[in-house]
Amino acid sequence: xxxxxxxxxxxxxxxxxxxxxxxxxxxxxxxxxxxxxxxxxxxxxxxxxxxxxxxxxxxxxxxxxxxxxxxxxxxxxxxxxxxxxxxxxxxxxxxxxxxxxxxxxxxxxxxxxxxxxxxxxxxxxxxxxxxxxxxxxxxxxxxxxxxxxxxxxxxxxxxxxxxxxxxxxxxxxxxxxxxxxxxxxxxxxxxxxxxxxxxxxxxxxxxxxxxxxxxxxxxxxxxxxxxxxxxxxxxxxxxxxxxxxxxxxxxxxxxxxxxxxxxxxxxxxxxxxxxxxxxxxxxxxxxxxxxxxxxxxxxxxxxxxxxxxxxxxxxxxxxxxxxxxxxxxxxxxxxxxxxxxxxxxxxxxxxxxxxxxx
Amino acid sequence: xxxxxxxxxxxxxxxxxxxxxxxxxxxxxxxxxxxxxxxxxxxxxxxxxxxxxxxxxxxxxxxxxxxxxxxxxxxxxxxxxxxxxxxxxxxxxxxxxxxxxxxxxxxxxxxxxxxxxxxxxxxxxxxxxxxxxxxxxxxxxxxxxxxxxxxxxxxxxxxxxxxxxxxxxxxxxxxxxxxxxxxxxxxxxxxxxxxxxxxxxxxxxxxxxxxxxxxxxxxxxxxxxxxxxxxxxxxxxxxxxxxxxxxxxxxxxxxxxxxxxxxxxxxxxxxx
Ligand SMILES: Nc1ncnc2c1ncn2[C@@H]1O[C@H](COP(=O)(O)OP(=O)(O)OP(=O)(O)O)[C@@H](O)[C@H]1O
Ligand SMILES: [Mg+2]
Numbered sequence: 001x002x003x004x005x006x007x008x009x010x011x012x013x014x015x016x017x018x019x020x021x022x023x024x025x026x027x028x029x030x031x032x033x034x035x036x037x038x039x040x041x042x043x044x045x046x047x048x049x050x051x052x053x054x055x056x057x058x059x060x061x062x063x064x065x066x067x068x069x070x071x072x073x074x075x076x077x078x079x080x081x082x083x084x085x086x087x088x089x090x091x092x093x094x095x096x097x098x099x100x101x102x103x104x105x106x107x108x109x110x111x112x113x114x115x116x117x118x119x120x121x122x123x124x125x126x127x128x129x130x131x132x133x134x135x136x137x138x139x140x141x142x143x144x145x146x147x148x149x150x151x152x153x154x155x156x157x158x159x160x161x162x163x164x165x166x167x168x169x170x171x172x173x174x175x176x177x178x179x180x181x182x183x184x185x186x187x188x189x190x191x192x193x194x195x196x197x198x199x200x201x202x203x204x205x206x207x208x209x210x211x212x213x214x215x216x217x218x219x220x221x222x223x224x225x226x227x228x229x230x231x232x233x234x235x236x237x238x239x240x241x242x243x244x245x246x247x248x249x250x251x252x253x254x255x256x257x258x259x260x261x262x263x264x265x266x267x268x269x270x271x272x273x274x275x276x277x278x279x280x281x282x283x284x285x286x287x288x289x290x291x292x293x294x295x296x297x298x299x300x301x302x303x304x305x306x307x308x309x310x311x312x313x314x315x316x317x318x319x320x321x322x323x324x325x326x327x328x329x330x331x332x333x334x335x336x337x338x339x340x341x342x343x344x345x346x347x348x349x350x351x352x353x354x355x356x357x358x
Numbered sequence: 359x360x361x362x363x364x365x366x367x368x369x370x371x372x373x374x375x376x377x378x379x380x381x382x383x384x385x386x387x388x389x390x391x392x393x394x395x396x397x398x399x400x401x402x403x404x405x406x407x408x409x410x411x412x413x414x415x416x417x418x419x420x421x422x423x424x425x426x427x428x429x430x431x432x433x434x435x436x437x438x439x440x441x442x443x444x445x446x447x448x449x450x451x452x453x454x455x456x457x458x459x460x461x462x463x464x465x466x467x468x469x470x471x472x473x474x475x476x477x478x479x480x481x482x483x484x485x486x487x488x489x490x491x492x493x494x495x496x497x498x499x500x501x502x503x504x505x506x507x508x509x510x511x512x513x514x515x516x517x518x519x520x521x522x523x524x525x526x527x528x529x530x531x532x533x534x535x536x537x538x539x540x541x542x543x544x545x546x547x548x549x550x551x552x553x554x555x556x557x558x559x560x561x562x563x564x565x566x567x568x569x570x571x572x573x574x575x576x577x578x579x580x581x582x583x584x585x586x587x588x589x590x591x592x593x594x595x596x597x598x599x600x601x602x603x604x605x606x607x608x609x610x611x612x613x614x615x616x617x618x619x620x621x622x623x624x625x626x627x628x629x630x
Contacts, residue, residue, distance in 0.1 A: 013504040202492035206500050207475075207482040210468070214476050217465035224425060224463070225543065226451035226480040235486060283467065 036190055041183045049182030050255075056296045057189035058250045063276040063288035064200045065243030070274070071282035072204055073236035074216025075125050079118075079137035081269030082144030083241050085261050086114045087248025089154050092163045095176075095253065096156055103168040103175060103253065107192065110249040111242040117144075118241020125233045141270055148261040164258035176253045185254050192250060196243050200285050203239060212236050213283070244273075275325060278332050281339030290340040298324065368595060375403030377436075378579050379424065379547060384433035386419055393419040394430065395603040401547065406573050407581045408590045408611075411600035412623070417583045418460055420600070421549050424581070425457050426450035438546070452480050456540035457549035460583075462532045466525035470535050473524050474510060477542025478503040507542055514538050514568060530561040534568075541572060548572070550582040554589060562586065566593060591615070599623075 044053065062080060069075050090110035095103065121140040125133050148154050155163045167177025174180040175188045203209060211232045214222035219229060252259050259265070272295065280291020299321055306317035332339055365375045379401040386394040393416045401407045409417045422428045424435065426447040435442045437453060445453075456477070465473050482503060488495040511517055514534055519527060524535060533553060540548055553569065554562045566589055572578050584590050590597060591611040599607035599620050607613075607620040614620055 013501045013508070016504075199490050202490050202496070203486070206489045206492070206496050207479055207484070208486065208489050210472055210476045211479065213468055213472070214465050217467045218463050220427075220447075221459070221463035221465065222476075223447040224451055224457055225476050225539065226448050228446075228448050239486075 033194070041187055044182050044186050046182050049186050051300055052296060054182075054185050054189050054255050056292055057186070057193045058247050058255055059273065059276060059292040059296060060193055060289045061196045061250070062244050062247035062273045063280060063292045064196055064285060065240045065247065066273050067277045067280075067282065067284070067288045068200060068204065068212070068243070069236050069240035071277055071284065071287070072209060072216065073212035073233065073240075075122075075233060075236060076130065076134040077137040077240075078134050078267070078270045078274065079121060079140040079144070080244055080273040081265040081267060082141040083114055083118055083244040084248030084251060084269060085144055085148055085265035086117045086241075087111065087245030088252035088259060088265065089148055089163065089261075090114065090245065091249035091253050092156075092165070093154070095166055095168065099166070103170065104188075104191075107246055107249045107253070111246040114245020114248065115238040115242040118244070119234050119238040122234050122237025125237065126230055138267070138270075141267055145261050145265060160260075162258055162260050163252065165253040168253075176257065178257075180254075188254055189250055192246055196246060197285060197289075200243065204285065208235065216283075275329055277339075278337075279328055279339055281341030282337060284338065284341035286344070287339050287341030290344070294340065295325070372404060372574065373577075374405050374595065376439075377401070378403045378438060379581075380436035381420075381424070382434040382436065384420070384423060384430045384435070386416070386423060386428055386430045392603050394423070396432070397598075397600070397603075397605045398433075399598045399605065399608055401579060401581050403579055404573070404577055405579060405595040406569070406593055407579075408594035408597045409581065409583045409600065410585070410587075410590055410597060414602075415600040416603040417600055418551055421457065421551050421581070421583065424450075424547075425455060425549060451543070454480075454543075454546035455549065456543040456545035456547075458533070458536045458540050458551060458553060460551040460555065462529075462536055464524045464532060464536055464539070467523070469521050469523055470516065470527070470538075471507065471511075471520045473535055474507045474538045474542050475503065477539040478507060480543055481506075506544075510538050510541050513571070514541075530557055533557070533561075533565070537565075537568065541576075541578075544576070546579060548578050548580045550580065552583050552585065554584060554586060562589065569593060 040053070062084060065083075066077060066080050069077050087110045090113040091103075091106050094101070094106040094109055098106075121137065124136045128136060149161065152161075155161055158164075165176045167174055167179060169175065170184075170188070173184050175184050204212070211222070211227045214225065214227055215229060215232050215236075222232070223229060248265065251264070256264060276291035276295050277288065278291070279294055280289065281287025302317050302321050302324070303314070306312045306320065307314050336342055338345075365373065367373055377400045380398075381400070382398050384394050384397050385392065397416075397420070409420060411417050419428065423430050426445045426449065429444045437455075442453075465476065468476075482499055484496045484499050511520060514537065516531065516534060516538065519531060519535075524532065527535065537550070537553065540550075550569070554565050557565065569580060569582070570593065573580055582593070584593075594611060596609060597607070597611055597614045598605060599614055599617075601623040606623055607617045609617070
């Protein structure tokens with residue numbers, strides 16, 4: 001009964017283009033935000049932080065980034081892992097070179113460095129499209145991983161070839177390194193998720209977002225309304241990589257603490273984030289969250305169900321997981337390219353009309 | 359062939375001004391095919407200029423030259439009294455030239471409203487940073503431009519489909535939304551490639567009325583390609599006739615209708 005537009009008339013265009021046009025949605029959004037910021041930090045434990053919440057938040061940022069490029073601007077990329085690596089190595093070099101500067105600033109700077117790298121690798125998109133662009137970004141993926149393995153400067157000449165995050169504090173709270181606590185890890189990631197989601201929402205709601213979608217839907221018509229394809233595509237690559245770089249920086253510094261580039265940021269990562277966008281919904285910020293949540297929770301849920309309850313061997317469950325993800329990808333690509341977000345929208349639409357479908 | 363130079367007033371009282379667009383000796387080749395052969399004509403401020411001709415005559419190619427998709431091998435394009443260097447379509451758009459396509463070219467993934475809002479791009483100046491912050495400049499700009507778009511939505515009587523995804527609309531309405539997107543740019547020159555193709559009589563009447571109203575109320579100069587001779591005769595001030603890439607006639611509808619070469623090449627064929 002509450003879920004209605006009735007009596008909630010829009011009297012201005014600003015009100016009509018709000019993020020959540022229905023009061024109930026706005027209200028729910030504030031509740032989610034309040035729970036995330038004010039409740040969860042008090043109850044979070046090591047398992048929830050490391051198995052679910054921290055990876056979920058970080059992948060949500062990466063998925064938002066890729067969704068801007070692929071979902072909004074229509075440029076397929078398989079370079080996400082490589083760009084996350086750029087974020088990780090940037091933050092590592094910054095942390096070790098300027099130990100007195102706040103980690104918050106380092107993470108943001110890592111985002112900007114990745115944005116520049118992403119824009120450079122976006123240059124081929126002016127000439128090639130679709131499958132060929134995907135292959136070009138795949139080349140970027142392999143090149144970047146190779147580069148970070150090959151050039152010792154990037155890992156400060158450490159014997160193992162790994163990078164590990166030094167301890168950093170915000171105030172007197174450790175957010176990286178051995179001393180950090182689950183709630184501190186969670187909160188710094190939550191801070192960046194909130195920031196990134198807000199930025200992404202703003203960048204996609206106005207003329208820039210419409211330029212990207214125009215390029216995605218029909219590039220010839222986009223040009224005729226005054227979109228410079230070069231500029232639009234490169235900003236999409238830059239903005240997308242900015243988010244992905246932040247995700248990579250957090251993934252390394254806050255979540256894993258130490259990484260070997262091929263393992264943490266290999267091609268599987270590119271596919272994982274792409275699948276999050278497809279399952280969650282291409283061209284939707286909410287979908288990025290839904291897809292990240294789904295693919296972070298799926299292995300956990302399958303493990304609990306298969307190994308802990310049904311007593312199956314864990315290798316069987318791991319295979320089952322691959323099959324499930326493959327099946328879902330096919331389902332969504334064929335049946336619902338707008339993913340979970342669209343299923344959710346349809347459900348809401350029905351609810352809005354209920355009980356009179358016409 | 360009449361060649362009026364001085365500004366004049368039409369029978370129905372509209373002001374026709376100076377030359378807005380001047381095509382001089384345009385030749386366009388695709389490999390061996392000469393799609394346009396040494397054609398010159400002008401479009402004057404405030405007029406409705408029709409381009410007609412049989413299939414494959416080169417009409418769409420001519421619009422594509424004007425809007426920057428093709429660069430002619432020969433000839434000059436003069437716009438607002440200045441010779442235009444070779445330009446990309448988005449640069450042409452920024453000069454104040456908007457268009458629709460023969461095969462509708464809308465953004466299927468976006469709503470009607472968003473499609474029309476894209477037409478305002480050339481008027482929206484806030485940068486990446488302003489949009490990231492949103493509050494302030496970007497939001498103000500969005501609201502101002504939304505107001506312009508809403509006036510166009512009212513004008514074209516498409517209020518009811520504002521939030522509908524464009525992909526779901528029937529053909530006739532898609533054509534109307536495409537016109538709305540072009541109008542949203544508030545162009546100096548509006549190019550329409552067969553705006554009534556595939557429409558029924560009623561839809562054609564609506565579209566004719568909109569075209570006349572756009573010209574009359576906003577003073578927009580219009581160049582349109584159309585096959586329906588009745589429509590052309592009713593709407594246009596002057597007509598260019600093309601056949602096999604050549605210009606075979608140019609003048610008022612009645613002059614063109616009585617031109618023997620045109621009758622032979624075009625009307626004759628059409629009446630077979
Ligand atoms: N991109 C292109 N490449 C090669 N040939 C082309 C191209 N575009 C047009 N042509 C050729 O140029 C000629 C003119 O085509 P155009 O589309 O301009 O004709 P039209 O007058 O618009 O015809 P219609 O009434 O069928 O729309 C045709 O012979 C066409 O095959
Ligand atoms: Mg044509």
